[in-house]
Amino acid sequence: MGYLSVVVVVFALISGTLSGCASFSAVQSEPSYAIADTRDTRLGRGITAETHKHDAPSGFRLLGNGLDAFATRLLLMEAAEVSLDVQYYLYHDDTTARLFTHYLLRAADRGVRVRLLLDDFGHGGQEAMLSALAEHPNIAVRLFNPFSNRVLPYLDFVTRFSVAHRRMHNKSFIADNQAAIIGGRNIGDTYFSADIYTNFSDLDVLGIGGFASEVSEAFDLYWNHRLAVPIRYLAPEADADGLTAVRTQLDAARTGERSRNYLARLQSLGLLEELLEGQLEFSWAESVLIYDQPDKIINAVADNSGHLEPALKALLAARHSEALIISPYFIPGNTGVITFSDWVNAGARVVVLTNSLAANDVPMVHAGYAAYRKPLIRAGVQLWELRPQPDPSIRRAGGRKRPSDLAGSSRASLHAKTMVFDRSVLFVGSMNLDPRSINLNTEIGVLIFHEGLATHASDVFMAELPRHAWRLDIETSHRWWGQADALVWLDESTWPATPVSKDSEPEASAWSRFQMWLFGLLPIEGLL
Template identity: 65%
Template sequence: MLFGCASYPKVQAEPSYAFSKTQNTSLAKGIALEASKHPASSGFYLLGDGLDAFATRLLLIEKAEMSIDVQYYLFHNDTTAKIFTHYLLRAADRGVRVRMLLDDFGHESQDALFSALVQHPNVSVRLFNPFSNRTLPYVDFLTNFKQINRRMHNKSFIVDNQAAIIGGRNIGDTYFSANIYTNFSDLDVLGVGEFAPRVATAFDLYWNHSLSVAIKYIAPASSAAKLEQVRKQLAKIYTSEQSKAYLRRLESLDIIDNLLRGQLALYWANSELVYDHPDKIMNVSDDNTGYMAPALSNLLNDAHSEALIVSPYFIPGDAGVASLKRWINTGANVTILTNSLSANDVPVVHAGYANYRESLIEAGVKLWELRATVKPKSKPKIKSKDKAKHKKITDLAGSSKASLHAKTMIFDRNTLFVGSMNLDPRSINLNTEIGVVIYSDKMASTAADIFLEELPRHAWRLDVTKTENWWGFNHDLLWLDESITPTKVVSKNSEPEASTWVRFQAWLFGYLPVEHLL
């Protein structure tokens, strides 16, 4: 407990900001060539496939000439994270400034690695909302729970202040189709034009905040010799057999080459970047000053003709159920996809969501839950040129288990939201988040068509039946497979594909008064 009361030195590192004069970089010239053909301010490209999402980041790093800014909640100690770091270090060797801002909760105690990296003159690493106790960090949950429980959940990646990627992915194997056990179905969006400097402005706000502490004030001092040791270790992983699949993907993917030539098939549209102010971490939970959720209030509160919502952790609360019911009563079609218990990596969150399933279905919501195992893909029905540009909005193959991690919403076939925010109390009230609202009929319609076509193969639809008996009505919760004709009942009142132990955990967690923390 005494160790938990210790604190890191309250020394604010030197402020720094995104480079504004990057118009002469190769990226800038290619983007300007394409932008001149369109009246809209920004161009967007959806990254649904995990390998493509990873390769696009690496290719952007390779093309960087001035700066790379990296902001993530989780930064795993695994193969893809090591390859990613290897590429960052190579960019730094070319003279590119690299800034890494990571939440202190999710980097798997890699302080020694980061301390070695900053021995490079072009690399800076800061940890957001760091734990005071570096030996037993979780002791801080006992001594400073209100602040330590609130984390920076943002995910952003910016190169030369010209191209930016935001969305649901962290850095790690499970996000890039590299884990043999579980891979996340996720979604990022690559944006250029006015979008990228807006993301850079948000990054700078966090980078220069008082909760962002330079690694040199936290971790033990390192040395140039240690940096060289790290460099050799990263190079060894880069040349390993395990890395070859990703390196081959670099050779076959032409997204960035087309971007440099001004030939990438982007959706050009107006957009609005929305994000929480980092002060949210320090504010009392009922003070929503600078919160992202109010900025989304028009989308979340206005009536719609159609709403497609994807949220891996979905706890709508009574107010959320009422809003959805209001939409449906005005004639809207509302479809929601979230994780089934077997696909959910956080059973306690599923327990919070399960309490609202019957209410959602009775309100008229078409509720779907992702299967942990995926059926073989049938021949696609949609053959539009827009679908060809983005063949995969979801990537669920490549492992023995799938888990939903994408956070996106599509409204009225004209508005698309992609970001890091789940529809749960934690994202809305506790953690900081970032996202973009894109106003594009073509982009939203294409994403909606693909989503609805793929849904029956990847998920079960839930329904409730009522049967009368001598003491009243008995309600049965059904999981339905609509990928076959006629529709098959997969399970009744029992979470399909979930083990007895996982079901027990979900049942037990359902009695805990912790919904406001989920």
């Protein structure tokens, strides 16, 4: 979502206009809905039998490892007999995305209905491939909030800025209306531990039972919304030869060296064996699925009816003994600082993890956050920033990166959006704690009420934090002109803690620091 912020700000500065209307609102799409009764499918029989063993309506399993997250999706695609509903913001053209598409096509070939809903900003110009897929009788493809100019789509940020810069950021995957995955991951190598340069630290949750049908209801709202336009209206219609060509390309990608190496890594997963043997353990709990209504994209920014944010407000307004916040793009605003300060003053431990400038993929977004660091620390918040953790094994002499196998990565970046309250409530979703997620884009998430799961997530988070992040503090000194407060980054994996940097973003390039300084001068926080 960070790249979108760059595009939005650039075009907002150029255009100076905030009005416009969509060009595809008159398109009439045939409605379709989740297949309700799938209890007689293989997934349905197994999950129904398991559900009857528990009092709580839904079972959950966290997917923190990128390999686990991809393997789970792959096996669900292979197990599906009736339907696959897929909704994503970004859909890359790389190794894991091609594998993902290949297995979608395999499912369609054996009679599974596939509905693929993508935001029009995030598919990387793959209209020809998507149009060819839609020629399959069992595959339907729609693009959400499509750009009206199909040749120069970014011109819409000038001609219809008010709608064009607001995107569908939801991520959901549903198999047979029985198992669903939501969370932070899009479809692409960086999300599934397959990129040789950068891998995102991310989190999804797999849910079965009542949770899956709730995610299906949310998917249907978006699929049948007037902003969800069938690909045939947006790209030249393909033919049978086009589908054959795509099938050939996907087969070649699956058997290529990169794909074979990646699939071999999946074979060693313990989770894969558990899934195949039906021994995967779930935490059964009450939950609340929260999501923005799709009308959020076209409603006024000030109109928060149908937003998920009010559903979170009650939780955020409550007093807590502990709050752990993970958000890759974190811009709390003055209101957020006051909220966290109130929690601390009431006796809570408040811990926040976000990206450091060196780990952040968009320095502009970091600029919006940087001004709140000192106020947060003064309020008593424990503020941590993920460090990039370069791997010297994939660098050439002189520091230049070189290709390696798929297991290697030179840079880590935070992408998980998670909150844990009082070791009893866990939030997992697509929403960052920033103005764009709260006010502009659409998001989805789930509140899971399970002490064991929340406690486990908290324990792992706190144990791993010093190894993967720097803690920020303020060092006060007295100069001839008065008191001076400097930010200090501390490595707490050592004892005593080792200072890493003082008033200078550690391991960040001069270019990143310059961008952060420059964008920090602009009044653009509401767009980030």
